[in-house]
Amino acid sequence: MKNKVVITAALTGALANRNQCPYIPYTPEEIGLEAKLAVEAGASIVHIHARQDNGLPAYDVETYTRIHEEVRKHCPDVIINYSTGAIGIPNEERIHQIDALKPETAALNMGSMNYAIYSKEKKQFYHDFVFANPFKDIQFFMERMKAAGTRPEMECFDNGHINNSLPIIDMGIMEKPYIYSLVMGVLGGIAPTTQNLVHQVNTLPPDSVWQVIGIGRKQWALAAAALTLGGNFRVGLEDNFYLPEGEMAKSNGELVDAAVRLARMVGKEPASIEETRQILNIPRIS
Template structure:
């Protein structure tokens, strides 16, 4: 089976919005997050996307918490780490420090500003209503840190304008191949959940890019099936959806990954191992670049000391 038939299955473990009142299985602490990362890995995921939380479940971008999460995950399994950088304000100092010091292999990079809301049809009111600001100045600051640290940006696109909007970054040389996209569908303010949405996004992205679907809430499993048929990668997890296809609430992230892996095999594809995912996403090239840069730095430091 060639790599074109392999699927990188990502599990988004916790997010920032849902809490244990809505789903008791959502992990909060570094140990709980690491235990669920292991469950996802054992079920067939090769990547975990992680937001950090305080012990009470509130979101945090404290670098020391991300460092503890990385340490706890590494004690348990070799799964690829993808950290969030999605702060709501303009201050990205903490995500930049996380990128430079904790160094996940991948970091999510939100590619545009948007309305971000949730509407209840039964109540005829918005459950929340906010603006998620991601101007180019913010994107470039995060991207520069990723480039310096050898961390691969995962380009999170909630709409077609976010996808097409990478052109200035390509022209500047700030965004470098290989490109990895995540197409989010189902968020109010972004592109809708439909086959046509994914087809359009894949036509806009640069040819040869890797991509996955992130399907929020209702329609989650149908959109994962769509991505599998279209040749993309997939993401599941309690950040994206709380329920199994039969309508039962998932007890943990491993249960969601088990379904995603089964779906992958049902369409004639196979979940990628961690090492295969590193090759598909070309993370090994970044790792080689990091080592080369480190060697050059050591050489320069040695010559400076000798002189």
Template sequence: MSLDHPAILTCSISGSIANRAQCPAIPYTPAEYAAEARRIVDEGGVHIHIHARSPDGRPSYEIEDFAAISQAIRDEVGDAAIINFSTGTIGVSVEKRIAYLEACRPEVAALNMGSMNYAKYSSRRKAFVFSTIFPNPFDEIVALLEAMRRLGIKPEHECFDIGHIGSLAPLIDMGLLEGPLHADFVMGVTGGIPPTARNLAAMADNLAEVGAVLGSGGGGHHWGVIGISRVQWPMLAAALSLGGSVRVGLEDNFYLPDGTMARSNGELIAKGRQMIEDAGRRPATVEEARAALGVPQRSAA
């Protein structure tokens, strides 16, 4: 990837943890997801990452909720966005996660690449706001990858540290992965890699080295950044200067750079698009995004 490549603008539309008491714009119902998808696409977003919720806002891993949300989005924006399902969770069986992939067949599914401490720390309180273990053992990763290969779903490798990128190597050797690789580097989580431009560059370099096994020297692989909370905007700027793509959205961050709470995902996407253009690059079209990620064009699927 280089500065000549268009940047894929992704939106994580809701997440599964935050609620409307924290941010009124978070969608709950399929119709609200669809309305947010329209705002995302109208502002230049081409890749939508979905955590399902039941209509009352509770996190859901049920087939019917994923199906209703994804169908509502498709009915609203057609093929103008790539649909991506999360498989990341705590305490939900691999079988249940595979079931909603199998029933709904999203184009892309996110796959967390390693276990870790996962926390949020408050320097004001001198204490952790929350702290847990996020388990993603290799047996679960392999089972999810095998299902994705069988179903024709492209994995998005969410890497919270450099070691998570290294975890791709044995999976490539096992024949579970094909190029182009599609990785997103998650920065800003306590327990993961510290969110600096140097660390982001190191993540990109490591992906190129691991991906060279697939014969492209890393040049054909795609990466983006996921900046969590207040570090989102500096990490977007760093990624754009390094040739990467970017993700915004209400799962990751509620606030625009000036500190104003976003009134929709569309406002976050609009700012992301502006940053892409200000960096001298351009947002990818959905057709370009599918080609870069190795996802078949919908018309040819």
């Protein structure tokens, strides 16, 4: 499947809000409809954070269950990927939606870091916190995902986070291929450049499959680089609001449609849901 590319849609995120982009979905019903638009446009995976109806982050199983039902109603076959990332939330609450719903995949942050947004205009930081993910927590989440039959998608915000995965691989907790997301452009993490992406890809262990997650408008340049390097990529309103031409997207479907057009420009085709299951060794479990 050398000419196939896996396109993931990150539908909503946890920090972005409607003051920044009025099209971000909050409710389970809205997230389900956005999943439908993304899948119809060519996404085979949807990455989801839960939100309260007012847009604040939600971590309870009940909200995740409502989201799960809405997504499955509109997209019965799509591969679901839930977030386990959080700050100041007990580990049991970060993982209980995986225990309860057993999604095919789940995101797992592979290291600790400073995490912030900086305004050059106002010369000040926003969302300034330490994102703590020590090895004992990484191992805890890995083992719980394995028990649920959920494939871990290892999110690496810097090159050292890739190295953090090596002891986990040595423990034999994960199955091949090892699924990596190279997250670029978060302040506190690696800068979003093609040179850095090439270096990270060269650092990955054998038997790896990877995607790039570009934060902000540089997402499209990184996606183009990923296509030439044989990788996959993620788009969606969690990461970037804007289409390649600079216009704000009105849905996740518009962003996925642009991703498909970009892939086809270099001779690639979006992998179908079934092809993605084969590429990533993801069984149908929910």
